Amino acid sequence: MGSHGIKDQVAIIGMGCTPFLEHWDKSLDDLIIDAAHSTYASAGIAQEDIDAFWFGTSQSAASGLALAGPLKIQGKPVTRVENYCATGSEAMRNAAYAVASGAYDVVMALGAEKVKDGGYQGLNAFPIPTDGTQRTLTAAAMFSLILPSYSQKYGVDRDELRYTVAKIAEKNHFNGARNPLAQFRRETSAEQICEMAAVAGELSVFDCAGVADGAAAVIMCRAEDAHKYCPNPLYIKALSFVAGTGAGSLDPDYDYTALLESKWAADDAYAQAGVTDPKIEIAMAEVHDCFTPTELVLMEDLGFSDPGAAWQDVLDGAFQLDGRLPVNTDGGLKSFGHPVGASGLRMLYEVWLQLRGEAPEDRRISETDRNLGLTHNLGGYPGEMVSFVGIYGPELG
Amino acid sequence: MRGIIASGAYIPHRRLDRSEIAALFGKGGGRGTRSVASFDEDTTTMGAEAARNALRDAGDATVDALWFATSTPAYLEKTNAAAIHAALRLEPSVGALDMGGALRSGIGTIRTALQGGATTLVVSSDIRDGMATSADESAGGDGAAALIIGDDTAGTLIAEYVGSGVATDEFLERWRVPGAERSRVWEERFGEVTYAPLMKDAFAAALADAGIDADQVDHLAVAGLHARAIKRGGKTFGAAAEKMVDDLSGTVGNTGTAHAGLLLAATLEQAEPGQTIAVVMLADGVEVIILRTTDAIADYTSSAPVAAQAAAGAPVSYGKFLSWRGMVAVEPPNRPAPQRTSASAAYRKSDWKFGFVGTRDRSSGMIHMPPARVSQKGGAVDDMEQVPMADTVGMIASFTVDKLVYSPSPPVVFAVVDFQGGGRAPLELTDVDPDEVEIGGRVEPTFRRLSTSDEIHNYFWKVRPVRGEPNEQSPPAREES
Numbered sequence: 001m002g003s004h005g006i007k008d009q010v011a012i013i014g015m016g017c018t019p020f021l022e023h024w025d026k027s028l029d030d031l032i033i034d035a036a037h038s039t040y041a042s043a044g045i046a047q048e049d050i051d052a053f054w055f056g057t058s059q060s061a062a063s064g065l066a067l068a069g070p071l072k073i074q075g076k077p078v079t080r081v082e083n084y085c086a087t088g089s090e091a092m093r094n095a096a097y098a099v100a101s102g103a104y105d106v107v108m109a110l111g112a113e114k115v116k117d118g119g120y121q122g123l124n125a126f127p128i129p130t131d132g133t134q135r136t137l138t139a140a141a142m143f144s145l146i147l148p149s150y151s152q153k154y155g156v157d158r159d160e161l162r163y164t165v166a167k168i169a170e171k172n173h174f175n176g177a178r179n180p181l182a183q184f185r186r187e188t189s190a191e192q193i194c195e196m197a198a199v200a201g202e203l204s205v206f207d208c209a210g211v212a213d214g215a216a217a218v219i220m221c222r223a224e225d226a227h228k229y230c231p232n233p234l235y236i237k238a239l240s241f242v243a244g245t246g247a248g249s250l251d252p253d254y255d256y257t258a259l260l261e262s263k264w265a266a267d268d269a270y271a272q273a274g275v276t277d278p279k280i281e282i283a284m285a286e287v288h289d290c291f292t293p294t295e296l297v298l299m300e301d302l303g304f305s306d307p308g309a310a311w312q313d314v315l316d317g318a319f320q321l322d323g324r325l326p327v328n329t330d331g332g333l334k335s336f337g338h339p340v341g342a343s344g345l346r347m348l349y350e351v352w353l354q355l356r357g358e359a360p361e362d363r364r365i366s367e368t369d370r371n372l373g374l375t376h377n378l379g380g381y382p383g384e385m386v387s388f389v390g391i392y393g394p395e396l397g
Numbered sequence: 398m399r400g401i402i403a404s405g406a407y408i409p410h411r412r413l414d415r416s417e418i419a420a421l422f423g424k425g426g427g428r429g430t431r432s433v434a435s436f437d438e439d440t441t442t443m444g445a446e447a448a449r450n451a452l453r454d455a456g457d458a459t460v461d462a463l464w465f466a467t468s469t470p471a472y473l474e475k476t477n478a479a480a481i482h483a484a485l486r487l488e489p490s491v492g493a494l495d496m497g498g499a500l501r502s503g504i505g506t507i508r509t510a511l512q513g514g515a516t517t518l519v520v521s522s523d524i525r526d527g528m529a530t531s532a533d534e535s536a537g538g539d540g541a542a543a544l545i546i547g548d549d550t551a552g553t554l555i556a557e558y559v560g561s562g563v564a565t566d567e568f569l570e571r572w573r574v575p576g577a578e579r580s581r582v583w584e585e586r587f588g589e590v591t592y593a594p595l596m597k598d599a600f601a602a603a604l605a606d607a608g609i610d611a612d613q614v615d616h617l618a619v620a621g622l623h624a625r626a627i628k629r630g631g632k633t634f635g636a637a638a639e640k641m642v643d644d645l646s647g648t649v650g651n652t653g654t655a656h657a658g659l660l661l662a663a664t665l666e667q668a669e670p671g672q673t674i675a676v677v678m679l680a681d682g683v684e685v686i687i688l689r690t691t692d693a694i695a696d697y698t699s700s701a702p703v704a705a706q707a708a709a710g711a712p713v714s715y716g717k718f719l720s721w722r723g724m725v726a727v728e729p730p731n732r733p734a735p736q737r738t739s740a741s742a743a744y745r746k747s748d749w750k751f752g753f754v755g756t757r758d759r760s761s762g763m764i765h766m767p768p769a770r771v772s773q774k775g776g777a778v779d780d781m782e783q784v785p786m787a788d789t790v791g792m793i794a795s796f797t798v799d800k801l802v803y804s805p806s807p808p809v810v811f812a813v814v815d816f817q818g819g820g821r822a823p824l825e826l827t828d829v830d831p832d833e834v835e836i837g838g839r840v841e842p843t844f845r846r847l848s849t850s851d852e853i854h855n856y857f858w859k860v861r862p863v864r865g866e867p868n869e870q871s872p873p874a875r876e877e878s
Binding site: 120121122127129130131132133135136137138140141142144145148149152198199200201245247249250251252254255256 | 731732733735736738739742743745746749750763764765766767769773774794795796797798799800801802803809811813815819820821822823824825836847855856857
């Protein structure tokens with residue numbers, strides 16, 4: 001028994017990503033077709049060359065028919081995947097395992113979400129019949145629970161902490177302003193964000209991810225076949241996933257200053273990849289900044305900061321484009337919005353660009369001897385979440 | 398000997414300052430305040446809270462029956478007393494009946510229970526509405542009362558039943574058809590004149606039944622919606638008229654069906670041993686009940702006295718009052734309204750939903766809220782015992798204010814609550830202003846109506862701040878297991 005990972009067994013040979021926008025003029029099918037065909041072009045292959053498909057969508061459609069139909073995939077397996085806001089990463093993870101198992105030569109994972117047809121602001125959960133006792137709070141409010149707890153645990157002044165998380169939004173908007181695919185392309189200062197009205201705890205609307213439609217996709221094959229398709233593939237170093245038991249909502253020991261499922265997923269991923277000190281081995285990371293406090297504590301859970309030190313590291317600019325470990329160089333959920341099924345693959349798309357030197361110059365990370373990229377994708381709430389961590393690199397070994 | 402074993406009352410937290418009514422409309426209102434049921438309360442939840450207070454003070458007495466009287470039931474056809482029964486975790490063999498509709502059913506159930514045989518929990522509850530600026534709106538109040546009535550073999554009596562008098566007559570004085578937003582009244586003078594002889598007859602009959610004279614009455618509590626008729630009754634009550642107790646009109650307002658029970662509960666809290674109490678209610682005739690306090694009342698302390706509840710509370714703006722009552726439609730957050738509750742899912746979780754009962758894993762001791770079959774600690778399967786949590790105080794571990802989520806009255810104030818002796822649950826805070834919430838603050842469970850969708854009321858528990866010092870009467874914290 002054990003989590004062994006599939007390090008260097010599977011290669012990423014093509015990726016595509018639509019703009020993440022309020023696509024009033026595009027349907028889910030349109031987004032799927034755009035993402036799929038840009039990915040085929042990226043890999044230089046035809047749809048017929050793909051042996052199996054995984055389709056991640058949280059609430060926009062059901063079953064593999066939703067992918068096979070618009071793409072007219074003939075006689076192939078299509079698996080629909082749902083795992084909260086980590087759905088896109090989960091589709092990719094399962095597709096990668098299918099290649100590693102030897103079952104298929106070439107696979108595609110595609111994540112898509114059409115959020116903006118619902119008629120409400122924000123993301124809203126799919127109604128499941130219940131006893132009526134379940135909490136109905138917004139995700140923003142759930143993640144806002146982190147701030148008072150973090151402030152108390154580490155003795156950080158509430159106003160200073162509030163400014164600190166606004167700095168995270170400032171950074172991500174700075175990066176997003178340099179990304180033509182992002183929903184929000186305007187820089188915003190932490191000072192401006194702090195002046196905005198609170199909507200959930202201390203969080204303003206600008207502490208929350210945007211809401212956008214979008215799709216992204218990846219094509220993978222066995223590592224040894226990668227150069228048949230792509231001169232500069234990425235290799236999967238680790239794929240890790242943890243589903244929590246919801247312990248945070250019933251165990252008084254949980255203190256809302258960490259996202260434990262993310263920490264466990266990171267620990268497992270580092271073990272799979274052979275990473276011993278992420279602070280100096282990871283070149284860049286795309287993390288699930290659904291709300292600004294999320295990114296704050298993730299820096300500690302992912303081992304980029306020591307416990308209780310992330311707020312200081314944020315203020316020191318450690319995670320800026322020119323910092324010691326750039327985080328969310330594409331602008332993150334903050335700038336992209338969060339089409340649930342697509343976000344995990346959008347993160348991977350940025351790693352694909354950065355590690356292969358294809359990111360535009362104005363948001364390209366500095367050259368270092370580090371060459372590992374990390375994506376972190378979560379779904380749920382503090383204390384009750386699913387969490388994904390993937391690590392990728394351009395070289396074998 | 399038969400009488401009252403315990404009394405309880407519930408006055409909601411919010412108060413409307415009547416002067417706000419004239420400030421907005423240029424008329425109506427008056428002096429003082431009235432109590433206001435929160436947006437998440439109805440007559441069922443208030444009745445449950447009053448009953449909890451009574452049961453807390455009832456010693457070892459167990460009830461055989463639950464009777465619930467209201468003129469503003471949450472449901473018709475469906476028994477509202479069954480929801481109270483569930484919130485109190487009474488045994489299935491305890492009957493639960495609604496005595497609904499008429500204002501008179503409040504005092505009528507008390508008298509019938511006093512003349513009956515079973516140990517009966519008599520609950521009365523009302524929400525008093527009226528058109529904006531109306532006398533009913535400002536004079537009304539919301540609240541509930543509960544009395545545990547039985548033989549002296551069932552529990553220690555604090556007051557003994559000594560007699561009653563009734564005068565029934567059919568006349569059109571105050572009425573409301575089902576579904577109507579307001580009550581109608583006939584010309585005030587007609588009721589005033591018509592009630593006068595009925596009061597006289599019923600009071601005389603009660604005194605005769607008790608074998609006493611008017612000057613032997615130590616406390617006279619008079620309830621009813623017709624203020625002028627009551628005032629005129631001063632002559633009728635003779636010497637007893639000077640013993641009239643505060644009718645709570647200045648602070649709480651007139652709680653309709655609940656008012657006779659509420660005034661009786663308030664009077665019992667102040668009475669000395671051996672005193673005679675007369676309770677009168679004017680409603681389509683007159684009912685009079687006469688009780689005499691026992692020596693045991695000297696040792697009886699209410700855990701939530703009416704006087705303390707009436708004096709407590711916090712203001713609610715007239716605008717919010719009107720929106721809570723559905724008189725003014727306020728735009729909700731642009732979020733989906735809650736879906737309706739599943740009847741079968743709710744039934745499976747009835748202990749949790751209505752009784753706030755969690756489970757404790759026997760091997761690890763960990764408390765699970767909601768109940769679980771597999772333990773979070775150690776993973777033991779199907780080795781849990783029930784743990785009632787409704788009377789356990791909790792502490793706020795973290796909290797937030799959600800202005801985005803749908804609520805009948807935004808914003809939602811929400812806390813992660815760690816209960817004394819173990820157990821954590823994320824719960825909504827109620828009867829609270831966002832700026833008074835802090836980590837470490839003490840809260841207690843309260844039975845509420847979360848929402849209504851598709852004409853289905855969704856009942857569950859919230860928490861409210863513990864105000865004032867911890868009460869000696871409240872149950873001790875459970876040992877850490």
